[in-house]
Amino acid sequence: MQEKMHEKIKKLAELQSIDSKLEEIEKSRGNLPFLVVELEKEINEKTEEIVLIGSEKDTLEIEIKDSKALVESSKIMLEKYKHQRNMVTNNKEYEALIKEIDFRENTVVEEEEKIVDLNEKLIRNNEALEVLKRSVEEKKSMLEEKRSQLEMKLAETQEEEKLLKEKRIILVAKIDKHLYNLYRRIYDSKGQVAVVPANEGHCGGCFTILPSQKLSELKRAESIVQCDACSRILFYEIKDAD
Ligand SMILES: [Zn+2]
Secondary structure, three states: OHHHHHHHHHHHHHHHHHHHHHHHHHHHOOOHHHHHHHHHHHHHHHHHHHHHHHHHHHHHHHHHHHHHHHHHHHHHHHHHHHHHHOOOOOHHHHHHHHHHHHHHHHHHHHHHHHHHHHHHHHHHHHHHHHHHHHHHHHHHHHHHHHHHHHHHHHHHHHHHHHHHHHHHHHHHHOOOHHHHHHHHHHHHHOOOOOEEEOOOOEOOOOOOEOOHHHHHHHHHOOOOEEOOOOOOEEEOOOOOOO
């Protein structure tokens, strides 16, 4: 029975050691994985914006072309009407022609104003497009840099991480469920440190001095012993010599 509890505690300490190593690997990658994902997201968003502004540009160009065509055709009509005006024989015909001329002249003025307005929009549109394209280029080169940094980090640590994770799965399968849950609870709430040594007479987590009763409890290893102050699981390393 004593041996068994000792084994249980040993497994928890082993799990802590594996999790600490995995945590360290994760930390060594820094915020590179996060940065890569963020950059990819930003590039996608900006690329969509470029497509949108690009289609606005197409629409503006078509509108300008249409207005110019309307100005051209109106001018041709005006020439024709003015020529006809000189040859009309009655008032009714004359008034109708004057109306047409007025209408066409107004059309030319309106469309020319519209063209100026559309051209300004087109310039702003092109500027926005340029800014976006430049930004995407910058983000893409940044992404490439971060990706290769991350790949290097992964190459350094991936194998070790894989082995640790395999070891972890085998180990967890051998640990009682309620003990594993206790471990996880403490691990998550106490800064990823759930199992600590107590050989020096104090808790290896919060450094509270342990009462002698607790120390003898630990040495007997008949039950799981937790620190009264931080509730971390304590273990007492027994030398393999015995
Ligand atoms: Zn403690």
